[in-house]
Amino acid sequence: MYGSTAHNIYAQNNVGIESPAKLIEMLYEGVLRFNAQAKKAIKDGDIEKRVHWINRSTAIITELISILDMKQGNVSEYLEGLYNYEIKLLAEAGALNSIEKMDEVSNVFKGLLEAWRESTDVA
Template sequence: MYAGTAYNTYAQNNVGIESPKKLIEMLYEGVLRFNAQTKKAINDGNTEKKVYWVNRSISIISELISILDMKEGQISEYLEGLYSYEIKLLGAASLENDVSKIDECTNVFKGLLEAWRESTDVD
C-alpha cells in the first residue's frame, strides 16, 4: 500500500541512525505506537483517526516485508508470512472495530521487538 513510506519517513527524521539494526528496532516501535493510537481511536469512535493510524502501522509492516532478504531462507519466508498475516489482522480490526485484533498484532510485535533486541545486542 505505502511501500517505502515508512522507511523514507524514518530516514528523513533520523538522519543520524547509526545502523540498519537500529532502524528495524524503530520500525517495530513505530508499529507498537501506531497500534496504540489505532486502539484509542477505535475506543473513542473516531473513524478518521482509526484509519489514519492503522494505515501507518500497515505502511511500516509493508516496509518490513519489502526489506526482507529472501536469500536468508526460512526465517525471511516465515517473517514474510507473519507480517502479511499481521497486515490482514489490522485490516480486519479496522473494518470490525475489534481492539482484540489490535492487541493480538501488538503482542506479536512486542515479541519481535524483544527478540530483535536480544539478537542484536552487542554489549
C-alpha cells in the same frame, strides 16, 4: 506502495540512524506506537484517526516485508508470512473496530521487538 513511504518517514526523522539493526528496531517501535493510537481511536469512536493509524502501521509492516532478504531462507519466509498475516489482522481490526485484533498485532510486535533487541544487542 506503502513501503517506501515508511522508510522515508523514518529516514527524514532520524537522519543519524546508526545501523540497519537500529532501523528495524525503530520500525517495530513505530508499529507499536501507531497501534496504540489506532486502539485509542477505536475506543473513542474516531473513524478518521483509526484509519490513519492503521494505515501507518500497515505502511511500516509493508516496508518490513520489502526489506526482507529472501536469500536468508526459512526465517525470511516465516517473517514474510507473519507480516502479511499481521496486515490482514490490522485490516480486520479496522473493519470490525476490534481492539482484540489490535492487541493481537501489538503482542506479536512486542515479541518481535524483544527478540530483535536480544539478537542484535541494540537495546
